[in-house]
Amino acid sequence: xxANDWFSPAQLLGYVAFVLGVACFLQTDDRRFKWFMxxxxxxxxxxxxxxxxxxxxxxxxxxxxxxxxxxxxxxKWVAVGVVAANIGFGLAIxxxxxxxxPLTASCLGTIALFTLQGIxxxxxxxxxxxxxxxxxxxxxxxxxxxxxxxxxxINATTIIRMLKARPAARTxx
Numbered sequence: 001x002x003a004n005d006w007f008s009p010a011q012l013l014g015y016v017a018f019v020l021g022v023a024c025f026l027q028t029d030d031r032r033f034k035w036f037m038x039x040x041x042x043x044x045x046x047x048x049x050x051x052x053x054x055x056x057x058x059x060x061x062x063x064x065x066x067x068x069x070x071x072x073x074x075x076k077w078v079a080v081g082v083v084a085a086n087i088g089f090g091l092a093i094x095x096x097x098x099x100x101x102p103l104t105a106s107c108l109g110t111i112a113l114f115t116l117q118g119i120x121x122x123x124x125x126x127x128x129x130x131x132x133x134x135x136x137x138x139x140x141x142x143x144x145x146x147x148x149x150x151x152x153x154i155n156a157t158t159i160i161r162m163l164k165a166r167p168a169a170r171t172x173x
Contacts, residue, residue, distance in 0.1 A: 010050035011142050017043035018147040025154040028162055030117055031071065038067040044144070053139050058089040059102035063109055070113040079114035083107045098138050105131035122159050126152060 005011065017040050024036030041064035048056035066082045090103040105128035112124035129152045136144035 006142060008050075010047055013043050013047035013050065014141055014144050014147070017047055017144065018150070021147045021151050022154060025122075025151045025158060028158060028165075030121065034067050034071050034113065038064055041067060047141065047144065048139075051139055051141060053102075053135075054093050055090065055099040056102045056135060056139070058093060059086060059106040062086055062089070063106045066106070066110050066113060074114055076114065079110050082110045082114075086110070098135065101131045101135040101138075105129075105135070119159055119162050122155055122162075126155050126159075129155065 020036055020040035020043055024033055024040050027033040027036060041060050045057055045060045045064065048060060062082055062085055066079075069078055069082070086103045086106050090100055094100055094103065108124055108128040108131070112121045112128070116124060129148050133145060133148045133152070135141075136148055
C-alpha cells in the first residue's frame with residue numbers, strides 16, 4: 001500500500017501538510033482555522049502532484065481557493081461556484097470511483113466553511129476527513145493518512161473543548 005520511500009520529496013511535503021493540518025484543527029478561532037487550512041492545502045497540493053494524483057491536486061487547489069475566499073465572504077453563490085468547479089473537475093478528470101473521494105470532501109468543506117461556524121462547521125469537516133482517509137490509503141500517502149487520522153482525533157477533541165467552553169444552559173426555576 002505505502003510503496004513510496006518514507007523520505008521522498010512527496011512524503012516530506014505530506015509531513016509538512018501534517019503539521020499544518022494539526023495546527024489548523026487545534027484552532028477554536030474560525031479565522032485562524034481557515035488560514036492554517038490554506039497553508040495545509042498548499043503543502044498538500046505539492047504532495048499529491050508528486051504522487052501523481054491529479055484529482056486530489058484539483059480538489060486541493062479549489063480547497064485552497066475556497067479557504068481564502070471564505071475569509072472574506074460567506075456568499076452562498078461563491079460556495080455554489082466552488083462546488084460546481086469541483087464537480088466540473090471531477091467530470092473532466094475522474095477516471096475511477098475513488099477519484100471522487102477528495103472532490104466530495106472538498107464539496108463538504110466548501111459547504112462547511114461558507115455556511116456554518118464553530119462546532120457545526122467542524123462536524124461537517126469531519127465527514128470530509130473520513131473521505132480523505134480513504135483517498136490517502138488508496139494512493140499510498142503516508143503523511144496524508146497520518147494527517148487525516150490525527151486531524152479526526154484533534155477535531156473531535158477541539159469540538160469537545162468548544163462544547164465545554166459554552167456557557168451552561170440555564171434551567172428554569
